[in-house]
Amino acid sequence: MTVNLEANTIFLRGDCEAADAEVLMSLLSRGDVCAVDISEAARIHTAVIQMLIARAPRITGQSADAFFNEWIAPHLNRQTSP
Amino acid sequence: MDDLFEQFLIESRELTQRATEDLMALERNPADSTSLASAFRAVHTLKGSVALFDFLPMGEVLHAAEDLLGALRDGRLGFEMDVIDALLDCIGASETWIDEIAQSGQLGPGADVRSRALRTALRAPLQQAADKAPAADASSSSNWLSALLTREAAVVARARAARRQLTAVRYTPKADCFFLGDDPLALVRSIPALVRLAIVPREPWDTLLDPYECNLIIEALSAAPVDKIQPIFRFIAGQAEFAALSEEPGSGPGQQAEPERPAPGANPDGNTIRVDASRIDALVDIASELAVAKNTLGHLVEQARESEFSLARAIAANHADIERLVARLHRTVMSVRMVPLAKTFRRFPRTVREIAAKLGKAVTFELTGDTVEADRAIVDGLFEPLLHVLRNALDHGIEPSSIRLAAGKPASGHVVLGARREGGRIIVTVADDGAGIDPGKIRATARARAIIDESALAAMDDAAVLDMIFRAGFSTASDVSDISGRGVGMDAVRQSVLALGGRVAVTSVPRAGSTISLNLPEAVTITTIVTVLAGDQAFGIPVEAIAEMIRFDSARISPVGASEAFALRDQTIPLLRLATLLGLEASARQTSDAKVLIAKLGDQRIAIGVDDFGGRFDVMLRPAPALLSGMTIILGTAVLGDGKVVMVLDLAELIG
Numbered sequence: 001m002t003v004n005l006e007a008n009t010i011f012l013r014g015d016c017e018a019a020d021a022e023v024l025m026s027l028l029s030r031g032d033v034c035a036v037d038i039s040e041a042a043r044i045h046t047a048v049i050q051m052l053i054a055r056a057p058r059i060t061g062q063s064a065d066a067f068f069n070e071w072i073a074p075h076l077n078r079q080t081s082p
Numbered sequence: 083m084d085d086l087f088e089q090f091l092i093e094s095r096e097l098t099q100r101a102t103e104d105l106m107a108l109e110r111n112p113a114d115s116t117s118l119a120s121a122f123r124a125v126h127t128l129k130g131s132v133a134l135f136d137f138l139p140m141g142e143v144l145h146a147a148e149d150l151l152g153a154l155r156d157g158r159l160g161f162e163m164d165v166i167d168a169l170l171d172c173i174g175a176s177e178t179w180i181d182e183i184a185q186s187g188q189l190g191p192g193a194d195v196r197s198r199a200l201r202t203a204l205r206a207p208l209q210q211a212a213d214k215a216p217a218a219d220a221s222s223s224s225n226w227l228s229a230l231l232t233r234e235a236a237v238v239a240r241a242r243a244a245r246r247q248l249t250a251v252r253y254t255p256k257a258d259c260f261f262l263g264d265d266p267l268a269l270v271r272s273i274p275a276l277v278r279l280a281i282v283p284r285e286p287w288d289t290l291l292d293p294y295e296c297n298l299i300i301e302a303l304s305a306a307p308v309d310k311i312q313p314i315f316r317f318i319a320g321q322a323e324f325a326a327l328s329e330e331p332g333s334g335p336g337q338q339a340e341p342e343r344p345a346p347g348a349n350p351d352g353n354t355i356r357v358d359a360s361r362i363d364a365l366v367d368i369a370s371e372l373a374v375a376k377n378t379l380g381h382l383v384e385q386a387r388e389s390e391f392s393l394a395r396a397i398a399a400n401h402a403d404i405e406r407l408v409a410r411l412h413r414t415v416m417s418v419r420m421v422p423l424a425k426t427f428r429r430f431p432r433t434v435r436e437i438a439a440k441l442g443k444a445v446t447f448e449l450t451g452d453t454v455e456a457d458r459a460i461v462d463g464l465f466e467p468l469l470h471v472l473r474n475a476l477d478h479g480i481e482p483s484s485i486r487l488a489a490g491k492p493a494s495g496h497v498v499l500g501a502r503r504e505g506g507r508i509i510v511t512v513a514d515d516g517a518g519i520d521p522g523k524i525r526a527t528a529r530a531r532a533i534i535d536e537s538a539l540a541a542m543d544d545a546a547v548l549d550m551i552f553r554a555g556f557s558t559a560s561d562v563s564d565i566s567g568r569g570v571g572m573d574a575v576r577q578s579v580l581a582l583g584g585r586v587a588v589t590s591v592p593r594a595g596s597t598i599s600l601n602l603p604e605a606v607t608i609t610t611i612v613t614v615l616a617g618d619q620a621f622g623i624p625v626e627a628i629a630e631m632i633r634f635d636s637a638r639i640s641p642v643g644a645s646e647a648f649a650l651r652d653q654t655i656p657l658l659r660l661a662t663l664l665g666l667e668a669s670a671r672q673t674s675d676a677k678v679l680i681a682k683l684g685d686q687r688i689a690i691g692v693d694d695f696g697g698r699f700d701v702m703l704r705p706a707p708a709l710l711s712g713m714t715i716i717l718g719t720a721v722l723g724d725g726k727v728v729m730v731l732d733l734a735e736l737i738g
Contacts (some may be wrong), residue, residue: 004255023295045268047260054287067643068270071279 003027008034009060012041012048021047030054035063037072044068052076085502092356096181099428101173105166105432112161121169122151128176137189139197140179141627145203146439147172159211168203170432175200212590213320226252226393232299234278237303238327248277248327249308254284255321260294264318267300272314275305279465284478288378349396359458362418369412370700376401376408400627414606416457423501423510426453426465437476444483451501456508457605460582462599464510464531467578467586471512471598472497472618474572479516479596483556489593513597519590521547527556548588552576609703611720611730613696614679617666620696622720622730629687631678631695636676648676655680657689663736664715681733688737703730733738 003023005010012020024039027033028051036052038044039061049072052059056077063069104121131143144260147169153159175196182190230250231238241248251273255266270279282303287297290695304311308326315322354700379401388393427449438445479496480486487493494517501508521544528534528550540548552555554573575598584602611622612631631651646657647657657678661667678689701720715729 018294020263021260025291030583040369041259043262046255046296046298047267047293049267049281049293050296051293053281054291054297071270071276072267072281075281 001080005030005033008032008059010036012036012038012044014040014044015065016044016048018045018047020045021051024048024051025055033057035060038063038068041065044072087135090135091180094128094131095715097124097131098173098177100124101128102170102432103428105169106175106435108161109166111348115155118151118155122148125173127150133289134320135183135294137179137183137193139189139193140176140421140685143172143175143197143200143204147203150204150208153208159207159238160230162207164203164493165207166201167652168207172200174432174436180281226301226323230271230280230303231327234303237278241305241327246305247307248326249304249306249311250325251302251304251311251315251322253302253322254297254320255296255316257295257297259296259318259321265727266296266298269314269318269622270300270302273306274303275301276302277305278303297363332426336678338619353706357418359419359552362415362728365415365418367700369408373408373412379404385527403404419458419605420455421458421461422452423454423456423461423464423508425588426461426468427452427499427501430468433448433469434472434476434497437473438480441476442482443476445480446494448496449500450498454501454503454508455604456602459635460508460602460605462601463578464584464632467575467600468499468510468512470572472499472576473696475512475514475598479514479518481517497667506604508602510600510602511574511597513595515595517589518567518592518594519548519551520592524548524550524580531556534688545589548590551588554588609730610700611728612679612698613728614660614662614677614692614724615696616692616696617661619666621664621680622699622701623733624717624730625698627681627733629682631677631679633675633677636674639676646691648678650680650689653687655689657691658737659691659692663690681737690733690737701730 002012002014002016004013005018005027008035010024012024018019024036028036035058037060041063042065044063044065053075059076059078063073084368094095094684103122104117104124108121111117125144126232129141129148132141132144145277145638150159151171154161154165159165179189179193182188196233221620227250231250238248253266253270255264256262259266267281270276279299282299282301284297284691291297308324311326379397383394383398383401386397416616431447431449434445434447438447476495480497481489481491483493498511498513499512500513503509524547525539527545528539529536531625533550533556534542535555551572552575556572576586578600579600582602584600587599587601588596589599590596610625612625613620613626615621635646639646642656646659647654648657649655676691677693677695678691681688681690699720699722701722703718703720715732717732719727720730
């Protein structure tokens with residue numbers, strides 16, 4: 001399991017594959033999700049990134065992946081917690 | 083708004099027509115760059131006017147067609163048969179939509195679905211070309227590149243100032259790339275010396291997002307040279323485009339946008355004006371009225387002769403002048419209505435092509451004599467009958483290629499639609515080099531269907547037998563197809579041609595082909611009618627059937643047995659009531675005035691009482707609709723100036 005919902009936050013962990021996009025979508029559709037935490041994610045597939053761009057959930061945490069942080073993260077919803 | 087809309091309808095029809103002609107020309111000769119440029123302009127202009135009125139599905143299709151034509155024009159795409167097909171389908175759909183817009187002000191319910199299908203077909207050739215083309219082809223990059231350069235102007239300027247090279251990449255992953263195992267951003271990760279990265283949706287995000295459909299466009303700027311970047315995308319050629327941005331502004335490979343050409347004039351020679359047909363019809367009406375007024379003047383001359391002879395002479399001379407001028411005016415005004423047959427003919431090449439394709443037959447189609455002119459009503463009225471005839475020629479005349487080859491004919495059938503003038507009339511012919519019509523087969527059919535009795539059939543020569551194809555309910559094709567219908571075609575052709583004041587005939591040589599000839603007047607024949615009221619309903623009666631129209635005190639009418647009569651100039655004339663003759667309720671209005679038409683029937687004069695006189699009109703007499711065609715008392719119908727339709731009566735039939 002690389003996509004988990006824990007206390008209103010979805011955690012992406014390890015390598016997230018294309019199939020995880022569907023899981024992520026269904027979790028994001030629940031309406032009780034406050035944020036997606038990526039601090040434990042390693043490689044994230046484009047399909048998952050697309051879901052994060054399209055649905056624009058608030059992103060928390062910092063990835064260990066420098067490329068992601070520099071080039072992908074700016075396209076995501078990085079607003080600070082309310 | 084209304085004027086603009088009217089103008090839109092007129093122009094858009096012209097533009098679709100022009101695009102059709104250009105595309106057909108391109109189909110014959112793909113190297114014809116003039117037609118290509120003209121087709122591009124027509125579609126471009128049409129797209130622009132459609133955008134004014136917000137007919138989105140139509141605009142999107144035209145946009146896709148414009149892209150495709152642009153690619154053809156720039157040589158990015160070669161001519162294949164399906165390219166022309168897709169474009170002609172697009173223009174055909176546009177014509178349908180224009181008709182829908184003209185009728186209801188909006189696109190019909192199927193427009194969205196059709197638009198999507200057409201766009202797919204129009205984009206397919208470009209997509210295929212992109213898949214095949216080397217990814218380095220930057221010629222199609224103009225739009226995204228200029229947008230990118232604008233957006234990233236600061237970065238680009240800095241790089242230029244530092245004399246650094248930049249490479250722009252636009253990567254549009256295929257929608258199904260996730261299924262194929264692609265991870266587009268992982269590829270992008272491999273681009274060296276990344277300077278900028280933009281990730282944007284290809285289509286707006288849908289709430290019903292498909293998690294497995296890639297909807298991204300990725301644009302990147304890199305400080306690495308093109309040849310270091312291209313290999314990264316070698317397995318997905320066609321999805322990525324590259325452009326090297328050199329230090330010199332403006333010398334990049336991005337193509338300059340086509341400078342806007344002047345909108346095509348509707349009027350290339352500057353010598354014609356567009357006039358609403360109804361204004362011309364109004365002129366015709368005035369010229370006709372003038373002719374009637376001139377006749378009255380002639381009558382006054384007669385009266386004046388009795389008292390003022392010299393004055394009468396002067397008026398008479400003047401009357402002759404006016405008569406000459408009125409006749410000239412009438413001729414000139416009628417000539418304004420003359421249009422070339424091309425107006426109708428040029429709609430056929432595409433139609434013929436479509437029908438041939440539907441039937442799976444190879445046909446070359448030729449037009450001759452389309453500059454011959456005839457009255458607008460005739461030219462417009464020819465479309466339906468000619469369509470029937472052409473359908474028949476393609477369906478029943480032209481044989482399949484295999485049969486043609488076996489018969490020693492060229493594989494492709496030949497159909498010629500021609501026109502010529504002959505003794506003040508116009509002959510329109512449709513000739514095919516097909517199977518011809520077998521008189522024996524027609525005899526057999528006539529016998530089988532008991533269309534004619536055996537002895538009459540035996541007495542007929544082959545020409546008369548062939549003529550039977552114009553009879554109602556006659557069809558010689560044993561297999562009825564959806565193209566030429568169930569044998570309703572040719573009798574409908576004869577009906578329509580008769581309605582235009584013409585005749586139709588057929589000649590045929592078995593195994594060599596058939597020719598259908600339409601013999602038509604140049605102008606419609608105008609009949610002058612008088613309208614009368616009977617039982618509150620208006621009817622028309624041809625002026626030549628009427629000897630006199632008189633009003634007198636109804637007290638002069640005396641009953642004669644069951645009927646009525648009155649004395650006129652010492653003669654007793656029987657009086658019939660039109661309402662009674664027609665089996666109508668007599669008008670409730672009782673007036674002291676009797677209004678009577680005197681009809682000449684051989685030597686006899688008969689008076690027909692009407693409830694009121696109407697006016698005098700020059701009309702085009704049309705045959706009565708099928709529903710009334712059994713009633714011989716009706717000569718036909720006529721449309722009056724105010725658009726009202728009246729039945730025109732045959733007095734001789736009515737009384738006799």
